[in-house]
Amino acid sequence: MSAPAPVAGGAAAEGPLAIICGGGRLPGDIAAKVQATGRPVVMFAVKGWADPAVVAPFRHHWLRLAAYGTFLRLMRKEGCRDLVVIGVLLRPALRQLRPDWGTVRVVPRIVRAFRGGDDHLLTSLGRMLEDDGCRLLGAHQVAPDILAGEGAFGARRPVARDEADIALGLRLLAAMSPFDVGQAAVVGNRHVLAVEAAEGTDRMLARIAELREVGRIKLPRGVGVLVKAPKVGQDERFDMPTIGPNTIDAVARAGLAGVAVAAGAVIVAEPQEVVRRADAAGLFALGVTARESA
Amino acid sequence: MSAPAPVAGGAAAEGPLAIICGGGRLPGDIAAKVQATGRPVVMFAVKGWADPAVVAPFRHHWLRLAAYGTFLRLMRKEGCRDLVVIGVLLRPALRQLRPDWGTVRVVPRIVRAFRGGDDHLLTSLGRMLEDDGCRLLGAHQVAPDILAGEGAFGARRPVARDEADIALGLRLLAAMSPFDVGQAAVVGNRHVLAVEAAEGTDRMLARIAELREVGRIKLPRGVGVLVKAPKVGQDERFDMPTIGPNTIDAVARAGLAGVAVAAGAVIVAEPQEVVRRADAAGLFALGVTARESA
Numbered sequence: 001m002s003a004p005a006p007v008a009g010g011a012a013a014e015g016p017l018a019i020i021c022g023g024g025r026l027p028g029d030i031a032a033k034v035q036a037t038g039r040p041v042v043m044f045a046v047k048g049w050a051d052p053a054v055v056a057p058f059r060h061h062w063l064r065l066a067a068y069g070t071f072l073r074l075m076r077k078e079g080c081r082d083l084v085v086i087g088v089l090l091r092p093a094l095r096q097l098r099p100d101w102g103t104v105r106v107v108p109r110i111v112r113a114f115r116g117g118d119d120h121l122l123t124s125l126g127r128m129l130e131d132d133g134c135r136l137l138g139a140h141q142v143a144p145d146i147l148a149g150e151g152a153f154g155a156r157r158p159v160a161r162d163e164a165d166i167a168l169g170l171r172l173l174a175a176m177s178p179f180d181v182g183q184a185a186v187v188g189n190r191h192v193l194a195v196e197a198a199e200g201t202d203r204m205l206a207r208i209a210e211l212r213e214v215g216r217i218k219l220p221r222g223v224g225v226l227v228k229a230p231k232v233g234q235d236e237r238f239d240m241p242t243i244g245p246n247t248i249d250a251v252a253r254a255g256l257a258g259v260a261v262a263a264g265a266v267i268v269a270e271p272q273e274v275v276r277r278a279d280a281a282g283l284f285a286l287g288v289t290a291r292e293s294a
Numbered sequence: 295m296s297a298p299a300p301v302a303g304g305a306a307a308e309g310p311l312a313i314i315c316g317g318g319r320l321p322g323d324i325a326a327k328v329q330a331t332g333r334p335v336v337m338f339a340v341k342g343w344a345d346p347a348v349v350a351p352f353r354h355h356w357l358r359l360a361a362y363g364t365f366l367r368l369m370r371k372e373g374c375r376d377l378v379v380i381g382v383l384l385r386p387a388l389r390q391l392r393p394d395w396g397t398v399r400v401v402p403r404i405v406r407a408f409r410g411g412d413d414h415l416l417t418s419l420g421r422m423l424e425d426d427g428c429r430l431l432g433a434h435q436v437a438p439d440i441l442a443g444e445g446a447f448g449a450r451r452p453v454a455r456d457e458a459d460i461a462l463g464l465r466l467l468a469a470m471s472p473f474d475v476g477q478a479a480v481v482g483n484r485h486v487l488a489v490e491a492a493e494g495t496d497r498m499l500a501r502i503a504e505l506r507e508v509g510r511i512k513l514p515r516g517v518g519v520l521v522k523a524p525k526v527g528q529d530e531r532f533d534m535p536t537i538g539p540n541t542i543d544a545v546a547r548a549g550l551a552g553v554a555v556a557a558g559a560v561i562v563a564e565p566q567e568v569v570r571r572a573d574a575a576g577l578f579a580l581g582v583t584a585r586e587s588a
Contacts, residue, residue, distance in 0.1 A: 168473065171473070172470070172473045172475070175469050175470060175472070175473065176466070176469060176470060176489075178469070179462065179465070179466045179469065179486055180485070180486070181466070181485075181486035181489065182486075182489070185491075186491075191474070191475075191492070192473055192474065192475035192476075192491050192492075193491055193492040194491045194492060194493070195470075195475065195476070195489035195490075195491050196489075197479075197480075197486050197487055197488045197489050198485070198486075198487040198488060198502075198505055198510060198511050199488070199501060199505055199510065200510070203501075203505075207493060207497075207501075208492075211492055211493055211497075216492060216493065216494070217492050
């Protein structure tokens with residue numbers, strides 16, 4: 001991707017960092033990390049997605065998702081140039097957006113982008129922001145330690161069967177990648193048990209639990225791996241795949257052996273809590289590097 | 295595939311046709327079609343899968359799934375050489391099978407086959423049957439008119455958006471095919487909404503209905519297509535993808551525009567009823583030919 005070079009914290013000369021906050025706790029964690037380096041942050045909390053408790057400790061503004069004009073005005077007023085987009089922002093229906101005037105100006109581009117699938121949409125939005133003088137950064141560029149490292153995060157390690165499941169999952173996700181789908185799949189004993197599309201990872205894992213209960217999946221508990229990786233060519237500045245403590249809980253309920261994520265390409269929210277829960281449940285959580293020959 | 299040439303009905307000289315009956319009404323429909331051509335049938339009803347009401351009108355034996363020895367003995371006694379396998383037979387857990395002595399003999403081959411995924415399993419079973427003097431046929435070889443033809447089955451036709459969704463779905467299924475997964479997917483407005491794995495088509499469609507309800511899928515009703523096609527290289531003598539009246543009902547509940555299946559490669563159970571329900575619900579149902587260039 002054409003993402004700019006990493007931007008270490010402490011760059012006060014570059015002005016405050018704007019954080020567009022979707023759902024979850026991750027926007028607050030990243031804001032705290034950035035502020036700890038000495039760089040101020042301004043949170044742009046998206047109505048209906050951001051958690052008020054998460055943005056409250058920081059300087060912040062509330063915005064509707066389509067309030068692009070208002071957003072640009074506030075960015076200039078706050079002296080922000082750099083921005084990151086953090087947290088869950090589900091694909092909205094265009095008619096629910098109630099765009100402001102700044103948005104109306106760019107609607108034709110948004111509509112064209114929507115037609116081309118998610119990746120295309122995100123790339124278009126990134127280009128639009130840059131045309132308007134902003135610089136879109138990836139969360140990992142402002143807080144590099146949020147990305148999954150390589151190897152096991154906790155005490156448990158995968159066995160050979162898990163390794164084979166992980167390799168199959170990574171190859172499947174790579175094959176599905178051109179279709180703008182499939183950041184996650186569940187593979188058990190070399191069989192693909194579930195593929196994520198519109199439902200998201202949590203619902204996919206709940207399905208595994210349910211299919212085990214009704215006997216449609218007959219693998220014993222402790223067999224099967226959640227595999228998570230970004231789409232090939234995905235714009236890393238937007239919408240990186242993420243796991244967190246809730247993912248570990250869902251993996252445990254699904255009766256899997258553990259979770260494997262692409263090292264350096266998946267965000268791990270609340271990593272200490274991820275390790276604590278994985279260890280408590282006897283699951284592995286690890287970062288892996290995809291190998292073409294796998 | 296190395297499937298034998300089509301075997302028209304009426305081949306009384308070849309002895310009765312053995313039908314291994316899984317779940318659903320299709321085994322009975324096919325038995326009736328074959329008997330109507332003058333060839334007798336013997337049903338081998340699999341305990342726990344076959345419906346007693348479906349096999350009752352025909353000469354039949356009940357068998358456990360792993361009773362391979364008993365099955366071979368009955369095949370010889372009945373003078374059968376040709377067999378077809380019809381209806382749902384979910385992947386069983388080996389420990390649930392309680393194999394008989396004839397099965398124990400072949401267990402190492404079954405275990406090896408299980409390790410290699412479904413296709414490998416089915417191919418191995420086919421070879422095993424042939425080693426034991428049987429001839430495994432595809433349902434379409436004994437009852438050719440059960441396969442989907444090309445074009446619309448009922449009154450409704452797809453619009454351009456549906457055609458694009460169908461083309462994307464066929465390409466996705468082809469890409470996933472090497473992973474022994476994905477006989478079906480749902481595509482809406484060029485986005486992949488769901489991919490079928492262990493849950494089966496009905497549960498996948500129920501998921502679409504649910505995701506619409508909770509607002510996770512925001513497409514209007516009447517947008518989206520269920521696309522169904524066999525895996526590339528799938529042994530057509532086993533486990534062909536099937537649609538029937540229940541599929542149409544589930545497509546309607548999912549709020550889709552219709553269903554597209556690979557012409558000549560997907561079984562349509564109770565076709566008149568499929569057309570009646572599709573027309574009543576305003577859905578299209580059609581057979582399509584995958585084009586490489588689509």
